[in-house]
Amino acid sequence: MGYLSCKAESAISISNSHTPSSNFPSTTHKRPIKIKHFNYCDLEAATNNFSDQKLLGKGSHGYVYKALIHGRQVAVKKPSRTPSLRPDMPASEVDNEIEILSKINSPRLVNLLGFTTDSENRLLVVEFMSNGTLYDILHSTTRSPGWGRRIRLALHTAKAIDILHSSNPPVIHRDIKSANVLIDRNHNARLGDFGLALRCHVDDYRLRSTPPAGTMGYLDPGYVTPDNLSTKTDVFSFGILLLEIISGRKAIDVGHSPPSIVDWAIPLIKKGKLSAVYDPRIELPKDLVVKKQLVVIAGKCVRSCRERRPTMKEVVGWLSGLSKLVPLHSWNGLNNPCMMVENVGVPM
Numbered sequence: 001m002g003y004l005s006c007k008a009e010s011a012i013s014i015s016n017s018h019t020p021s022s023n024f025p026s027t028t029h030k031r032p033i034k035i036k037h038f039n040y041c042d043l044e045a046a047t048n049n050f051s052d053q054k055l056l057g058k059g060s061h062g063y064v065y066k067a068l069i070h071g072r073q074v075a076v077k078k079p080s081r082t083p084s085l086r087p088d089m090p091a092s093e094v095d096n097e098i099e100i101l102s103k104i105n106s107p108r109l110v111n112l113l114g115f116t117t118d119s120e121n122r123l124l125v126v127e128f129m130s131n132g133t134l135y136d137i138l139h140s141t142t143r144s145p146g147w148g149r150r151i152r153l154a155l156h157t158a159k160a161i162d163i164l165h166s167s168n169p170p171v172i173h174r175d176i177k178s179a180n181v182l183i184d185r186n187h188n189a190r191l192g193d194f195g196l197a198l199r200c201h202v203d204d205y206r207l208r209s210t211p212p213a214g215t216m217g218y219l220d221p222g223y224v225t226p227d228n229l230s231t232k233t234d235v236f237s238f239g240i241l242l243l244e245i246i247s248g249r250k251a252i253d254v255g256h257s258p259p260s261i262v263d264w265a266i267p268l269i270k271k272g273k274l275s276a277v278y279d280p281r282i283e284l285p286k287d288l289v290v291k292k293q294l295v296v297i298a299g300k301c302v303r304s305c306r307e308r309r310p311t312m313k314e315v316v317g318w319l320s321g322l323s324k325l326v327p328l329h330s331w332n333g334l335n336n337p338c339m340m341v342e343n344v345g346v347p348m
C-alpha cells in the first residue's frame, strides 16, 4: 500500500507529556526542538493585555495576537473555549497543537516556540508570519501572484504536508486550507494550525474516537467515520487548495453555480476545457505542459477513490518539476521577489 490508512497501521506509542524546559526529539531534524515555557502574565503584558491593536486575526477557536518577546516577533494564540476535562482527550485544540508541534519542526511549518504551563490559561507561542495567509493572497482584489509564485506556494505547502505524512508516526493535519497556509517574511508558504492534527497510530483511543472534522469545501467526502481517516484525506484537501490556486476561486463560493470548486472544475477538466479553470485575472501559463499538468495533479488529488490519489511525495516531485519550467519573474503583485527561497538558501 502506497499510503497510510489509520486502519492498517500498527501501533506506535508516543509520550503525551510536556516535560518542563523540554528538548523534544524532532522527527524531521536531528537537533532537539527547544520549546520554552512562558508565564501567562508575561504574555499578557507582551500583548498589551490582549488588546485589539495587537490582534492579528480570529479563528473559530480563538484569537491570535502579535507580541515582541526578547526582541523577537511572535504570534500568541489564545483559545476562546474552556478546556475539556476528559483525561483521554487533549484538553483543547491548543493542547493538541502543542503535542503535535513539540515533536516536529521544519522551515515549511509555522513552528511552536513555547506555551504557558498553566492549563487553565493555556496560550501558545508560534513563529510570527508577517505576510498574511495564502487565502488573503489568492482572494484579495489588489494583488494577484503569477504562475511562478503560485506553483512555489503550492510546492511549499505540498512539502509541508509530506513532512507530516513522512513523520514517524505519521501526522495527518485534517484542516488543509488556504487560511491555514501562512506566508513568512521571505514570502514562502508555511503550514500552520495543528489544532485538528492527529498522529496516526491505530490503537490510540483518541484516534478511534475522534469524529471526522475539517473545513467545509476542503473535506474528503470519503472521511465519514474515524477509521476512514488516512493521509489521503489531506491529499484530497490539498487538491482543493491546488484548484483554488489555479482558479482563484474559493473552495465554496455561493455566488457561483455550482458553489463547490470541485463540482465546478472537475467536469470542465474532464471535457478538456482547461483554460476555463484558470484564474481569469492573470494570463494563462505560457508553457502548455505546466497548463495541463497543474490541473491534472489537482484532479488526481481529488479522485473519489482514495487508493488512486497520489501520495504527497509524488505531488512534491511533480510540482518541483513544474516549478523549474516557470521562472519567478512571472511574479505579479507582491514586492521583494529577490527574497525568494532559492536566493536566501532556506532549506526546503
Ligand SMILES: Nc1ncnc2c1ncn2[C@@H]1O[C@H](COP(=O)(O)OP(=O)(O)OP(=O)(O)O)[C@@H](O)[C@H]1O
Pocket (backbone or CB within 6 Å): 056, 057, 058, 059, 060, 061, 062, 063, 064, 075, 110, 126, 127, 128, 129, 130, 132, 133, 179, 180, 182, 192, 193
Ligand atoms: N503565526 C501567525 N502569524 C501571523 N498571523 C497569524 C498567525 N497565526 C494566525 N494568524 C492570523 O490569525 C488568523 C486566525 O488564525 P487561526 O489559526 O486562529 O484561525 P483560522 O485558521 O483563520 O480559522 P479556523 O480556526 O477557523 O480554522 C489567521 O487568519 C491569520 O490572519
